[in-house]
Amino acid sequence: MGRFLLRRFTFFIITMFITSIIIFGLTWFLPADPCQIKLQRDATEARLETCRDDLGLNEPPAAQYVSWALDFIQGDWGESFFTNEPVYDDVIQRLNNSARLGFVVLVITVPFAVFFGVIAGLNENGILDVSISVTTLALVSLPEFVTGIFLVETVAQGWAKDWTWLPWELRSTASAFDPEMSLYESLPFITLPALAATLVLLGYIARLTRAGVIEELKRDYVRTAELKGLPYWQVVIKHVLRNALLPTVTVIAISIGWLMSGLVVIEWVFNYPGLGRFLVDAVQQNDLPRIQAISMISVSIILFANFLADLLYGILNPRIRLGDE
Amino acid sequence: MTTNTQSGVRQVPDSRENLYRIGGILRRLFYSVIRAPLTTLGTLIFAMFLIFALFSGQIAPYEYDDDQISRRGDLQRLQEPECPLTFLFETDCKNPFGTDLAGSDVFSRIIHGSREVFRLAGFGTLVAVIVGSTVGMLIGYYGGLLDEVVGRLLDSLMSIPVLLLALVLIGALGENSNNILVVLIIVYSPIVARVVRSNVLEIRTHGFVEAAKLRGEWPGYILFREILPSVIPALVVEASLRFSYAIFLVASLGFLGLGADPPTPNWGLMVSEYRDDFGLAPWTLNYSAGTISLLVISVNLMSDGIKRIVQRSS
Numbered sequence: 074m075g076r077f078l079l080r081r082f083t084f085f086i087i088t089m090f091i092t093s094i095i096i097f098g099l100t101w102f103l104p105a106d107p108c109q110i111k112l113q114r115d116a117t118e119a120r121l122e123t124c125r126d127d128l129g130l131n132e133p134p135a136a137q138y139v140s141w142a143l144d145f146i147q148g149d150w151g152e153s154f155f156t157n158e159p160v161y162d163d164v165i166q167r168l169n170n171s172a173r174l175g176f177v178v179l180v181i182t183v184p185f186a187v188f189f190g191v192i193a194g195l196n197e198n199g200i201l202d203v204s205i206s207v208t209t210l211a212l213v214s215l216p217e218f219v220t221g222i223f224l225v226e227t228v229a230q231g232w233a234k235d236w237t238w239l240p241w242e243l244r245s246t247a248s249a250f251d252p253e254m255s256l257y258e259s260l261p262f263i264t265l266p267a268l269a270a271t272l273v274l275l276g277y278i279a280r281l282t283r284a285g286v287i288e289e290l291k292r293d294y295v296r297t298a299e300l301k302g303l304p305y306w307q308v309v310i311k312h313v314l315r316n317a318l319l320p321t322v323t324v325i326a327i328s329i330g331w332l333m334s335g336l337v338v339i340e341w342v343f344n345y346p347g348l349g350r351f352l353v354d355a356v357q358q359n360d361l362p363r364i365q366a367i368s369m370i371s372v373s374i375i376l377f378a379n380f381l382a383d384l385l386y387g388i389l390n391p392r393i394r395l396g397d398e
Numbered sequence: 399m400t401t402n403t404q405s406g407v408r409q410v411p412d413s414r415e416n417l418y419r420i421g422g423i424l425r426r427l428f429y430s431v432i433r434a435p436l437t438t439l440g441t442l443i444f445a446m447f448l449i450f451a452l453f454s455g456q457i458a459p460y461e462y463d464d465d466q467i468s469r470r471g472d473l474q475r476l477q478e479p480e481c482p483l484t485f486l487f488e489t490d491c492k493n494p495f496g497t498d499l500a501g502s503d504v505f506s507r508i509i510h511g512s513r514e515v516f517r518l519a520g521f522g523t524l525v526a527v528i529v530g531s532t533v534g535m536l537i538g539y540y541g542g543l544l545d546e547v548v549g550r551l552l553d554s555l556m557s558i559p560v561l562l563l564a565l566v567l568i569g570a571l572g573e574n575s576n577n578i579l580v581v582l583i584i585v586y587s588p589i590v591a592r593v594v595r596s597n598v599l600e601i602r603t604h605g606f607v608e609a610a611k612l613r614g615e616w617p618g619y620i621l622f623r624e625i626l627p628s629v630i631p632a633l634v635v636e637a638s639l640r641f642s643y644a645i646f647l648v649a650s651l652g653f654l655g656l657g658a659d660p661p662t663p664n665w666g667l668m669v670s671e672y673r674d675d676f677g678l679a680p681w682t683l684n685y686s687a688g689t690i691s692l693l694v695i696s697v698n699l700m701s702d703g704i705k706r707i708v709q710r711s712s
Contacts, residue, residue: 214694
């Protein structure tokens with residue numbers, strides 16, 4: 074187990090290292106001159122010079138990367154080109170908002186998706202399976218903004234307008250959202266975006282679960298269990314699901330990755346002040362330090378989630394852990 | 399058992415064997431189509447959009463930025479959809495999907511937009527497939543340190559979600575519709591390269607590659623004449639999948655207001671513009687969002703079908 078853990082951890086660190094080089098290279102060396110972007114119309118030769126000195130652009134590229142990376146690890150993420158304020162506080166604030174939304178999405182999605190996926194897998198090519206598969210395929214295919222706009226324009230401002238039985242009012246934009254609110258207080262703002270994200274993610278996980286169940290059902294041990302005379306439900310619960318749901322751990326890690334980018338569009342549709350919306354704003358303003366910080370944070374979260382999933386998978390499945398040693 | 403029957407078939411002369419094989423593939427394709435009506439439906443809808451894109455100038459009745467309501471001198475600013483379903487057969491139908499607040503014909507904008515979609519997503523996917531498969535074949539064939547280094551780099555690139563990487567690239571390159579092409583190529587080449595690499599690793603071990611090496615063929619010949627044909631089925635599946643994601647990405651970026659400026663008939667941009675007009679002209683949003691969904695779902699059905707057919711025949 075120790076060697077397995079060490080190996081996974083080295084892998085995580087190496088990927089993180091290369092990814093950070095890619096992100097820094099793309100944002101810092103691809104644009105012709107970051108200072109030109111920062112100063113825009115105020116750019117005079119003298120100002121450009123001082124700015125280049127401040128940002129360290131006259132140093133060799135490798136030295137720039139090292140000092141950037143060291144600062145980044147210590148929480149100094151530079152200052153925004155646009156507001157000249159430290160990037161760190163804003164990004165952490167937005168990350169908190171996104172995490173809140175993502176948490177609600179995962180809590181709703183995973184149980185439902187696994188349930189539908191198992192049902193579909195057990196009824197392969199039956200009516201239930203076909204209807205679940207077609208619906209999930211459609212949900213996965215639809216762009217997030219189409220689902221999101223449909224929820225706002227048709228459901229929230231149409232059908233659901235006069236629904237009085239809802240426990241809280243549905244807000245179609247989060248313009249009055251206050252980060253100081255408790256999770257319960259922010260539910261009116263979170264419900265619709267969470268629903269939009271759920272619809273897409275649900276299809277995604279359900280399809281993966283279905284594939285897992287179908288694969289396990291073909292195994293020899295299932296036939297043995299059936300021939301032994303075990304009742305069907307026992308074969309399913311004790312034998313099939315134990316193995317078929319193993320990849321669900323990985324699936325949740327993948328979902329966290331999906332949430333990091335899928336929420337970009339959804340937060341934009343619902344005007345939700347999360348990390349994804351912040352990134353689009355930063356891209357529109359060419360605010361390079363913000364772009365760096367947001368993408369680095371997102372990628373670290375994704376890679377760390379993958380690392381944890383690998384670990385859990387290794388703990389749950391001895392073949393992986395022992396096969397590695 | 400199987401080798402015996404195969405050697406039996408080999409008695410047939412070469413050229414006729416090829417003929418039989420092509421006939422078999424066509425027949426199998428025909429039956430697969432009949433057996434999978436959803437795939438057929440998806441392919442037909444896709445073909446329709448392809449025709450729209452190729453002949454958008456001939457099919458669209460107006461230009462995409464033509465304020466034809468003012469030109470006609472109507473007092474009423476907006477025209478509701480007149481004949482959304484029967485426009486092909488009615489000659490006096492001016493605006494099948496109505497007009498938007500700028501007075502442009504929504505139907506024409508959608509048709510012109512299909513060219514934009516195919517230009518960006520189609521061309522981007524094509525270049526990404528060419529670049530990706532070349533890189534994948536090289537690292538898969540030569541292996542060793544090259545594979546180790548390039549492979550690790552590709553893995554790291556792929557660990558960044560596609561939309562995130564696209565946004566970072568646009569932030570660095572600036573907003574511009576040609577940069578969207580660059581983004582598609584950078585984002586999708588590594589994924590194609592990975593798939594091709596894993597296929598090459600398997601094919602490399604076969605006898606015919608060894609034979610070509612012993613014959614003294616040069617690497618280019620081995621890669622493109624011996625290995626590439628065996629990779630093509632997997633490549634076709636991957637390309638169709640990438641194309642469906644590329645449409646998705648182009649539309650999403652347009653919706654976020656990146657890479658397209660207002661009068662451009664970019665579908666994603668249209669949806670985000672028409673969303674503000676939903677109260678006054680709901681049809682503008684309905685038809686543009688509906689069109690995106692229709693194309694994306696049909697391409698998905700098609701690539702799903704291609705995947706199944708290729709898997710079954712291999």
